[in-house]
Amino acid sequence: MHELSIAQSLLAIIREEMQKHGSPRLISVKVRHGRLSAIVPDALAMSFEALTMDTALAGARLDTEEIPLVLACRACGTKFSPESSDYVFAPCPACGEELGHTVVSGKELYIEYLELDEAQGT
Amino acid sequence: MQIPVVRNILEANARVSDDLKTLFAQKGILALNLMSSPGAGKTTLLERTLTDLASEFSMAVIEGDLQTDNDAQRVAATGAQAVQINTEGGCHLTSAQVLAACKELSLDGLDILFIENVGNLVCPAEFDVGEDHKITLLSVTEGDDKPEKYPLMFNISSALVLNKTDLLPYVDFSLERASNFARGLNADIRIFPVSCRAREGLDAWYDWLRAARAAKKR
Numbered sequence: 218m219h220e221l222s223i224a225q226s227l228l229a230i231i232r233e234e235m236q237k238h239g240s241p242r243l244i245s246v247k248v249r250h251g252r253l254s255a256i257v258p259d260a261l262a263m264s265f266e267a268l269t270m271d272t273a274l275a276g277a278r279l280d281t282e283e284i285p286l287v288l289a290c291r292a293c294g295t296k297f298s299p300e301s302s303d304y305v306f307a308p309c310p311a312c313g314e315e316l317g318h319t320v321v322s323g324k325e326l327y328i329e330y331l332e333l334d335e336a337q338g339t
Numbered sequence: 340m341q342i343p344v345v346r347n348i349l350e351a352n353a354r355v356s357d358d359l360k361t362l363f364a365q366k367g368i369l370a371l372n373l374m375s376s377p378g379a380g381k382t383t384l385l386e387r388t389l390t391d392l393a394s395e396f397s398m399a400v401i402e403g404d405l406q407t408d409n410d411a412q413r414v415a416a417t418g419a420q421a422v423q424i425n426t427e428g429g430c431h432l433t434s435a436q437v438l439a440a441c442k443e444l445s446l447d448g449l450d451i452l453f454i455e456n457v458g459n460l461v462c463p464a465e466f467d468v469g470e471d472h473k474i475t476l477l478s479v480t481e482g483d484d485k486p487e488k489y490p491l492m493f494n495i496s497s498a499l500v501l502n503k504t505d506l507l508p509y510v511d512f513s514l515e516r517a518s519n520f521a522r523g524l525n526a527d528i529r530i531f532p533v534s535c536r537a538r539e540g541l542d543a544w545y546d547w548l549r550a551a552r553a554a555k556k557r
């Protein structure tokens with residue numbers, strides 16, 4: 218359950234960005250997570266909700282989107298995205314090599330954008 | 340108004356981890372992050388290593404495993420410096436906790452710093468703690484498909500220690516299957532089958548430590 222500490226880090230960044238942009242209200246935040254990063258979206262949503270309850274961020278929407286796993290074949294360099302859950306022994310579609318592919322994407326964990334209310338007054 | 344941010348959510352941890360890397364580089368310390376499920380044998384491997392290499396290296400341990408609260412005492416009994424981190428139920432060590440623990444150690448002249456992470460194969464993989472290498476332990480009682488189930492952990496580790504080989508006759512575990520799974524997403528991972536209990540296979544692990552130590556120049 219590292220979603221709780223991930224939600225804490227997420228909120229720290231959100232608060233910083235809101236201050237920077239002088240916005241009083243967060244409408245939504247978009248998080249992208251790689252398939253290998255073992256984020257359970259529901260657990261992250263629960264943590265996010267628990268940590269924002271009764272704060273200025275209460276009611277903000279958390280959107281998550283998984284980034285597919287992309288491997289590069291170590292034998293021929295072909296990039297491919299294994300279909301099945303058996304991605305450890307995913308054979309290269311071009312040459313059949315099974316072992317030692319490098320991970321091109323799928324380890325990410327980042328905020329893509331925030332949707333903020335315009336600053337009031339000023 | 341939509342604001343593109345594109346910030347790594349774990350950037351705060353990564354920043355302190357980079358500070359630790361700089362600190363360890365300045366002091367010429369080899370830092371190793373040990374990760375496994377609870378009970379795989381991290382503390383036992385440390386006890387063996389600290390004892391057997393005591394005359395070669397000055398070593399210290401940051402103990403983040405709270406499964407048994409006497410882990411720090413167990414490693415301190417070998418004569419090495421040891422600091423226990425209270426993770427307060429956390430499922431992984433953070434770089435800030437390791438930085439705080441470093442302040443309680445005397446780092447001058449230290450050759451190797453071992454960081455024993457919380458027993459967990461998922462969460463520690465996301466949190467760098469300034470280490471030069473991640474090392475994953477897997478015991479043969481756990482099932483040889485663990486690397487397949489936790490690919491990130493094995494993907495980012497430099498070495499895999501397969502412990503408790505003395506129990507191989509009693510369990511359904513194939514060293515070859517486990518090794519192949521581990522190499523599936525990490526062609527370069529070094530694999531060391533050992534029995535900390537029977538003291539078998541440790542020499543290859545020690546040789547790897549010596550080489551890693553030598554590669555980290557003062």
Ligand SMILES: Nc1nc2c(ncn2[C@@H]2O[C@H](COP(=O)(O)OP(=O)(O)O)[C@@H](O)[C@H]2O)c(=O)[nH]1
Pocket residue numbers: 375376377378379380381382383384404406407458502503504505506533534535536537
């Ligand atoms: N049979 C056997 N038991 C071991 C071996 N290494 C460790 N153990 C036992 O496994 C248990 C957990 O070990 P420990 O080092 O505390 O695991 P940790 O939680 O990863 O630090 C202890 O009872 C150890 O004595 C081994 O090589 N063979």
Ligand SMILES: [Mg+2]
Pocket residue numbers: 381382383404406407410455
């Ligand atoms: Mg332990």
Ligand SMILES: [Zn+2]
Pocket residue numbers: 290291292293294295309310311312313314
């Ligand atoms: Zn190929």
